[in-house]
Amino acid sequence: MKALVIVGHGSHLNEDSSLPVYEHAALVRDRYAGEFDEVVECFWKEEPSMRHVLDLVESEDIYVVPAFISEGYFTQQVIPRELGLSGPVTRRDGRTIRYAGPLGTYEGMPDVILERVDDLLEGKETRPGRTALVLLGHGTDLNKNSSGVIYLNAERIRERGVYDLVEVGFLDQDPPIAEVVGGVEAENVVLIPVFIAEGWHTRETIPEDLGLTGEVTEMADRTVFYGAPVGTHPSVADLIVSRARETDEREAELARDVS
Amino acid sequence: MRATSPERSGGEAPRRNTAAEARTAFAAWVEEAPGGRSFGQIVVRPLPEGGYELRHAADAGLPDGDLDVHVDPREAREIAKLTEGGEYRPLKSSPNLRRGWLLRVEGERGLYVAMNYLYPSAVVHWHLHRSGELEITTYRENAARQSGIYKRVQRLSDEGVQNAARACCEDAVCLKKTLWDVDENTPLESERGEGEIPCPEPCSIFVSFARRVRLFERENKRDLDAIGLSPSEKEDLSALVEAAATGSVPLAREAEFEEPLNERRMRYRRLTLVPKLRPDGDAATPEEG
Ligand code: SF4
DSSP states (O other), X not given: OXXXXXXXXXXXXXXXXXXXXXXXXXXXXXXTTTTOSEEEEEESSSSSBHHHHHHHOOOSEEEEEEOOSSSSIIIIIIHHHHHXXXXXXXXXXXXXXXXXOOSTTSTTHHHHHHHHXXXXXXXXXXXXXXXXXXXXXXXXXXXXXXXXXXXXXXXXXXXHTOSSEEEEEESSSSSBHHHHHHHSSOSEEEEEEOOSSOOXXXXXXHHHHHTOOSSEEEOSSOEEEEOOOGGGSTTHHXXXXXXXXXXXXXXXXXXXXXX | OOOOOGGGGTOOOOOOOHHHHHHHHHHHHHHTOTTOEEETTEEEEEOTTSSEXXXXXXXXXXXXXXXXXXXXXXXXXXXXXXXXXXXXXXXXXXXXXXXXXXXXXXXXXXXXXXXXXXXXXXXXXXXXXXXXXXXOOOHHHHHHHOOGGGGGGGGOXXXXXXXXXXXXXXXXXXXXXXXXXXXXTBOOOSOOOSSSOEEOSOOHHHHHHHHHHHHHHHHHHHOOOTTSOOHHHHHHHHHHHHHHHTTOOOOOOTXXXXXXXXXXXXXXXXXXXXXXXXXXXXXXXXXXX
């Protein structure tokens, strides 16, 4: 039997935080019923905890996918420690536990971002002129990967040449998001938070700091389109499955390298 | 400290599937009691036509027609998400499960799914505890693992752990039975709880509360005023007086330990501040039950 375990951060205060994990789990149960016998959610700050989730799982082949954007403290320290993982593949008590990479660095992520943009712009009028896509990241001085993943996705989208400009901005590091949204040379600015879930930032601080009134805000010289966080998009469910499958390919490659 | 399995000791026995065992054992336990079993705040009973029915224990006597009927076991998650008053429930074993619903599920798998949303991990821990195999992790072992902003819980004193457990874990605020101790030689002194759901290790709510209590401890050493009160104690008293003076004391969210009017924080104050304010021993009763 095969199980998919989706790991979320969760929250002690806010019910939005775990919602995408539950929604993606439900979609995977529907869309990939033949592939996974069990799809189980677990969290750092909610129950079931990562510490106990493997006790609940009946399968012997377990795929763990972190619903996190970047590689960092959680994916490298907290999750492996709490789940008792010793590397990409852990064999324990007759089980094989494969640990996948985070979602933001996956090659399929730009597609999900672009789908998010299409959903946002559908049926809405844009101004004549240029359109800039701005990816918003959390950013932190402590972890270069946190901004790196935003730059990586911006670069991958830039290469496709669908937007006049693709820029990045952050909450907690340079360049500050307000400067980017206000300063980018475009008549239409599409702002997409590269976050996993809705929360205080996406609902309150960002709209407040940028003077946004909703999905569409008309400013003197530009229209700003503000999208929901990428992590809540239904296609993320497919991304999670791709990440899980990739661990098998990785293992096959390793086996080839050894032989 | 994981439970050992046959493979680990080198045998060829097939893998022990504790989760599947627990699912079956729980269903059998329920089947043995046609009148229903109580578990946490719910009653679960076998239905004569097959399947199981779950509802809030306080709704046990109500006609089905008075309740919102659900048949998808995954809807248990929505049932468990918010309190009666619409507050988010970060700890599913808090005694604040809402009433007014009824869940009919098919088969032991349906029951297991529903139970794992109402009381995550509870069935498997219940099963392992019954068979004497539940592995316990002490506070000190758990704290030793913590990193980042939680690393400081390693320095919480034994007394701090005891008081934190009294404030955070007793049945008035969490229905799990605390099985863990401070360390192997220092048992918890709090009431461990009467319920069926074992708690084998401090949960993340507890660790977050322990961090708060550790900050109180530090403050106590450094910043006491002439009558021995700490800045945060004075902040809490002021907030309490101000709120009560308006005629109602709105409590902070369940896990909002940074806010003065948090129930667990107030429970901790009852243990540590009230004795300071009433030094003649006329302290509040330790537990209201
Ligand atoms: S640690 Fe305390 S609050 Fe947390 S589940 Fe256990 S008994 Fe309840």
